[in-house]
Amino acid sequence: MSSDIKASEQQRMDNVVDKIKIAQEKYQKDISSAKQDSQAIRDDFSNNLRIKTESYSGIFETAMTVRQQQQLLQERENNWKQATRRLDVLAKLEKKPYFARIDFKEKGEHRESVYIGLGSFSDRPDNFLIYDWRAPISSVYYDGGLGNVAYETPDGTQTVDVLLKRQFLVENATIQTVFDTDEAVGDQMLLDVLDDSSDTKMKSIVTTIQKEQNQIIRETKAQLLFVQGAAGSGKTSAVLQRIAYLLYRFRGNLTSSQVILFSPNQLFNDYVDQVLPDLGEQNMIQMTYYQYAQRRLPKLKVETLQERFERIKSEEEKKIQSIKDSLRFFNATTVYGNFLERRGMRFKDIRFRGEVFFEKEHIEDIYYSFNENYHLRNRLEATKERLLKQLGRRVDKESKKEWVEKAVQESSPEELAKLYGDRARDFGDGDAELCFLARRYVTQQYRQIQRDIQHNRFLNINAQYVHFLTSAPELMNITDKQLLAKWQSGIENVIMMLKSKRMLMEDVSPYLYLYDLITGKRGELDIRHVFIDEIQDYTPYQLACLKTSFPRARFTVLGDLNQAIFTKKESYTLLEELSKLFPKDGIKVVQLTKSYRSTKQITDFTKQVLLSGASVEAFERKGELPRVQVFDEEDKMTEKVEQQLRENDKASFTTAIIGKTLAECQRLTLKLQEQGVKVTLIKTENQRLAAGNIVVPAFLAKGLEFDAVIMWDASAVNYHEEDERQLVYTICSRAMHRLDVIARTKLSPLFERVNKDSYQLD
Template identity: 25%
Template sequence: MPAGGEDPVISAERAHLTQSREFLRLMREHVLAINPMAGDPVSLEYLKADLYRRAESLKDIPDAPLFFGRLDYDEEGAFHIGRRHVHDQDGTPVVIDWRAPVSRPFYRASQADPMGIALRRRFGFSGAQLTAYEDEIFTATAGTGDGRVRSEEKKTSQLLIAEIERPRSGPMRDIVATIQPDQDDIVRGDASQTVCVQGAPGTGKTAVGLHRVAYLLYAHKEQVTRRGVIVVGPNLAFLSYIRNVLPALGELDVTQTTVTELVASVPARGADSDEAGRVKGDARMADVLRRALWAAIRLPADALVLPRGSRRWRVPANEIAELAGELRNRGVRYGAGRELLGHRIAHVILTRMEAAGETCDDRTHDAVRRSAPVRACVDQVWPKVDAKRLVFGLLSSAANLAAHADGLLSAAEQQAIVWPVPARGPGSARWSRADQVLIDEAADLIERTPSLAHVVVDEAQDLSPMECRAIGRRCATGSATVLGDIAQGTTPWAATSWPALLGHLGKPDAAVRELDVGYRVPRQILDYASQLLPSIAPGLRPAASLRQDPGSLTVESVPPAQYGRRLASVCASALDLPGSVAVICADAQAPEVAAALRAAGLDFAVLGAEPASGDARLVVVPVTLAKGLEFDHVVLGEPGRIAAGEAYGLRRLYVGLTRAVSRLTILHAEPVPAELCSVP
C-alpha cells in the first residue's frame, strides 16, 4: 500500500480532493448569493430558512475527508464516494453521496457479485490529509499496480481495519467509510418498514440507526421532512455523544431527545420505587386510564329543550343517552366524541325543524350546535377532561384508583402507586417520570397524538411497555428503527424479548435483525464480558469480533492500600496514548475515584456533574450512565462493587466491560464476581 506525496495516484487523488473542496465552497456561495423573493412575508421567511439550512448543510468540515472511496465501473467511468454530493460549475458530479444508488457497490460488491464495478478504492487519511489508498480488483480487465490488491487474496481491507481502530476522542463519528453489508441492509431498508436491531456491544447498532435516518432523509426527503423524524436516546449524556453524527452527514433538522423530554407536560420532581415504576410502566395502566376517562360520561338528567323563535324543540334524555352510547361504541377519541355529540344533537333538532316545514342550512346547524342549551347538555353528558387531572385523580385517591383498577391491578400493586401524601392539586404534585408517561397516555386517549414519519429509539430494551406505547403513538402511521441489546437491560421493566416490546410499540410485524459481529470491541474484551451472558441473557449468542488484540485486556489485583495510587497511575499511562480514557465504576465509588485522580493532579471530568475546566480527555463515568458510550481505553474499577452494589448489577457490569474499543484494564482490590473468573 503506497504512502507519501511521490506516488502518482495519491498526487492525483489529492488534487481531486482539493478541487472538490473548492467546488463545495462555490456551491455554498451560490446559495448564499440567492436573493429570496416570495409573494407574502410568511413565504419569504420560510424560503429564507430553507436557504439558510441548505447553506449550513454545505459547510465544509476541515477534519472530515470529503470522500473516502472510489468506484470504477466497467462502462460508466469512475465515481468518488463521499459524505455529500458535490458538483462542478457545469453540474457534473465530482463526489457522489454515499446514499445514492450508484454508491451501493462500495458497501456490497464482492467477488461473487461485483455489481458491475471493476475496482473499489479505499482511501486512508491523517486528519484531512489523504495519505494512502488500497484497491480491490473485481475483473480481469482492471490493471494492477502499486497498492492494488486482489480481494480474493486480501479478505479484509487493512485501511478499513485502520479506520475502525482509529482512536476516537470526543463525540461519536459517522461510519460511512466502514459500513458493512449486514449494516447496509438495515440502513437502506424500506422507509415504510419498522426494523428492530438486536446488537451486541460494538456491532454498530447506534451508528446504523443514525445512518438510516440520513438515508431516509435522502431517499424520501419530501415525505420524511414534511412529517418529521426524531431520535430518542436513553439520557442527555448519550445524546451529547451522538450529536455530531447527522450534522457531519449534512442533516441538520433531526430532533434528538429522551423519552422524558418527549412526554414532559409536567416537571418531574419526584422519584418512584422500583415496584411503583414497574406497575406504572405496565401496559395494564392504559386500561386503568381508559376506564377512568370514559367513566366521566354521565346520563342526562333531563330532556334538552331549545327555544327558537316561537317554537321549543325537545330531545328526550333517553335519545341523548343513545347518541352518546353510539359515539362511545364507535371507538372515537374522547375529545372527538365530545365534539361529535354536539353535532349529533344539532342534527336531531334540525331534522325535526325541517319536518315542521322550516328551511335549514349549515348556518342553522352551527347556530343550534353553539346554542347555550346544547352546549350545557354536552358539558353535562360528555364533560371536558384534563389529562393531568385525570392521572392526579387516580394517584391521589386510593378509592378512585380501586374503582377503575379493579380486576386489572392487585391491591398490593394499587398500594404501590398511590401517593402516600396526596398533593393539593396537579400543580403541586411531585410527578415522576413514569407519571409523565401516564399523562401522555391520557392525553392521547382524549386527543390523538400526531404521527411522525420515522422514529429511531436507542437502548430500547430499557423502555417500559407504557414508554413503548408513548413512542409508538408518534410513529403510528410511520415507521421506526428500534435499537438495543436484551443483555444490557438494566431497569425493573426491561424487555426480555423483542416481540413483546414491539407489540407494545404497535409494530408487532416488525422484522428483528441481529448484528452479531463486533467491529469496535476487540475479541479478548468481548469474550471476557460474554461470560456474563448465561446469567443475564441465557438466550443470546455471544457476539464474534472482527478484531483480535492479545494486549487489549488486563485484569489486575491491587492491594487495598495502593488502589487509589495504582488507579491514577494507570490513567496517567493511558493519557500518554491517543484517544479517550474513562474510569467506569459503581455510582457510589465515583467520589472515591475522583478524589484519587485529583490527588494525582490529573485533569478529568465526572459524567453527569459539572465538567472540569479545559478539554479533559479523562472522564469518570458512573456505571449507570455508561450505556451507549464508548472510549478507547477503559479502566473499570472494582467489578465486584458494580455487580453487588447496583440494581441489576451483573447487567450493568456487562455494559461497563464492553465500553472499551482498544484497551480494558480491570483493577480490583475486592474479589471479582465468580462469573468472570476465567480470563481469555
C-alpha cells in the same frame, strides 16, 4: 498496490479537488450576491411601500405588495441557505473527496467507474465526479463482493457486474493507502479507523459501513425495524447514518424536524450531535424519555435516571412495577377509558375569587347528559361548549347588576379605553353604551373562568389516576391477596407523591396515556420517523404509549438486550411485546453480533460475563488482556487508579473510571483531586461530556465509548445480584483498547464464568 496505480489515482483526486475549489468560489459569490439582494429588497421595501387603507382595493394592493416582497426575500434566503449548506459539504470534500471506487458493467453497456464520498459533486450536469454514499448505486460498495450484485433504485431492483472494488485512506486530499478487495469493506480499512483514539464526539462511519449495517440504513418498507446488536457493533452509528439516508432519499417529503430520536441520556445526545451535521444534514429532534415526560408534566417532578437506578425495591414492589410496565396494564387503561364513557369521571369545582362558580356535580351532570354515541373527546368538547354558553348567560345576568354599573362609572379613562377596545363609539343612547361596557366589564372579570374551561381545568386527573389504580386489579383479574395488599399501599404512596408534586417513572406513562384518552389527544401527526436507542431500558407500556403518541410514524428501535440495566428484559420477551403493537408483516429484525468497538481480548472477556454471550463475535483487532486486581483496602485501590491513569495518559488514552453509584463516584473524585489528579466527575445527564479523564456512574455510561476503562470496586459486596450481570457487561464493554477491573477484598461472583486465560490477575 503498485505505485503507478497510486500515482494515477492521486492525479485524478488532485483534478477533482481543483474543481471543488472552483465550485467553492462560485458558491461564495452566490452567498454574497444573495445577501446583497436581500438587503436591496429590504431597502427598496422600506423606501417605496405606501400603505393605502382608504378603500378595499387599496388594502388589497398593499397586502399584495407586502406578499411579493416577502416571497422575494424568502427566495433569496433559500438560495443563501442552500449555497451555505453546499459550501459546508464542499469544505469536507476538499479534505477527503472520496474513500472508495467501484467499476461495474450493466448488461450491454460499457464499463463505468463510480467514486463514493460523503456528498455528491459534479462539474457539469450529469457528470458526477463523486457520488453521495447514500445514492442507490453506492449500495453496491457496501452490500457485496465482486461479480453480480443487485441494488434497489426508485425504479426497482437493478443488477450489475462488479469488476473492481477499491478503497482509499485519505488525509488532506492525499492518498495514504490504496487497496483492492473483494469484500464490502476491507479489514485493513476497518482496523485503521478502529485504531483511532476515542473523542468526546461520535464520528461518522460512512467509510466502514458493513453489509448488515447497510441493511439497517437503507430499509424503507418496515413499520418497525428492530436492531439487536452487541455492544460496539455499530448499531447507533448505523442508525444515525439511517437518518441521514432517509433525509436524502425522501428529500422534499421529509425534514429533520419530522424525525425524533429518544436517547438514553443527555450526555449521549451531546456525544452524537455532530454525526448528522458532518454528513451535511440538520440534526433531528433529540430527547430522553424523561425529558419527554417532564415536558408534558411541568407541574410534577418526574423521577430522574439516577433516582430510578438507585431506588431500592422489595420483591413485591418489583412485581407491582412489572405489572405497571406491562402491555396488560396498558390494555387495562384503554378498557378503563371506555368505562368512563358511561360513569366514573372525576371533576373539580370551577371557582371564582374563592367561591364555587360551577359545582363538580353540575359539570358531571352535563358530561353524562350526552347520548352513548359521544366518546370521551366529543363528550369533553360538548361539556366545554355547554359550560361556555352557561358562562355567557351568567355574564348577561351579572352585567345588569348595580355593582357592575357602579364599577363601570368609577373606571378611569384608561380602564374605559380598554373596555371599548376597537368598538366604534356610535351607540344609539347612553343605556346601550352602559349595557355594552357592563357586559365587557363582567366578561373581563370572568376571563379566568373562561380559560379554566378551555384548558380542561375542571378535570381532576390526579383523582382519576388514583381511581384507575383502585380499579386496575379487577380489570386485570388480580386475586393474589398479598399482592393486592401491596398494591393498596402502592396507591397510598402514589397519593402521597402527588400531594408533594412528584411521580415515579412507572406511573408517568399510564398517567399521561389516561389523560390523553380523556382529552382525546390525537398524537403528534407530523412526526414521520421515531428512533429509540437502548430499547432494552424501555417498558412495553412506554413503547405502546409512544406508538399512540406518534400514530403516523415508522419506528426504528435498537439496543443490546445484554445491557438491560433498568428493565432486565430478555430479547425474546421484548420482541414478543413489540410484535403485539405492529402488524407481523411490518416488522423487520436485524441482528448485529460482531463487536468492533473493543479489541478481541476485551470482547472475549466481557462476553463471558453474560449467560448468552456466545452470540457476541469479536473483530480481529489485537490488544492486551484485561487486568483484574483485588486489594485489601480502598487507599491501595485509589493508588492503583492514579498509577493506571499515568500509564493511560502516556499511551494518549482517554480514561473513564466507571463506578456503580453517583455517591461512590463523588467519593473517588474527591480522593483523586486531593492527590492532584486531574479528573472530571460527570454528575448528571445534563452535563457536557468533558475532554480528558472522567469519573462517571454506570447509569450515565450507556452508549458511550472510551480508549480505556477502569471499573471501580467490582467487589462481591458491590455487585452480587444476578440481575446486575448486564450492568457489569455494560461497564466493561465501554472500553476500546484497555480494561482494568479493580475490587476490594473479594471479586464479584459475576466474573466467575470468565475463563482465567481471558485476563491477567495481578
